[in-house]
Amino acid sequence: MICCYKPPSNVGVPVSIRLSTLFVAALTVALALWSPDRAQAHAIIVDSSPSVGTEMPGPDVTMTLHYNNRIDKTRSRLTLMVGEKPFLKLPIDEGGAPDVITAKATGLAPGAYRLRWQVLALDGHITRGEIPFTVTAP
Numbered sequence: 001m002i003c004c005y006k007p008p009s010n011v012g013v014p015v016s017i018r019l020s021t022l023f024v025a026a027l028t029v030a031l032a033l034w035s036p037d038r039a040q041a042h043a044i045i046v047d048s049s050p051s052v053g054t055e056m057p058g059p060d061v062t063m064t065l066h067y068n069n070r071i072d073k074t075r076s077r078l079t080l081m082v083g084e085k086p087f088l089k090l091p092i093d094e095g096g097a098p099d100v101i102t103a104k105a106t107g108l109a110p111g112a113y114r115l116r117w118q119v120l121a122l123d124g125h126i127t128r129g130e131i132p133f134t135v136t137a138p
């Protein structure tokens, strides 16, 4: 198509500029068409337990994170943080609903924690987040 493009002889705009304008226009249309699908395919957290800022009775706490999409559980990570340091890697349970990941932390002392999650959605994109919460005495 580009090889055979012939601008009208009475138009003074250089061919290269006209082609790049056409390219940008086509790219804009392509992005507009693709963005909604891609955004929907990202894993966004819908609700969770613990949720942000809540108190959970210890010493054992079950983590349940519900996403808007299916998750590749084998390539997702849950880490319990204390301050800025990783405190405990939580093994994600196999099975269950494909858009929910669960894990259990046992023997937690009362105090402030952050649940750091990183999940891989089936579109190949990784999303991350943190949920600060407090463990209380049983």
Ligand SMILES: [Cu+2]
Pocket: 038, 039, 041, 042, 043, 121, 123, 124, 125
């Ligand atoms: Cu995505």
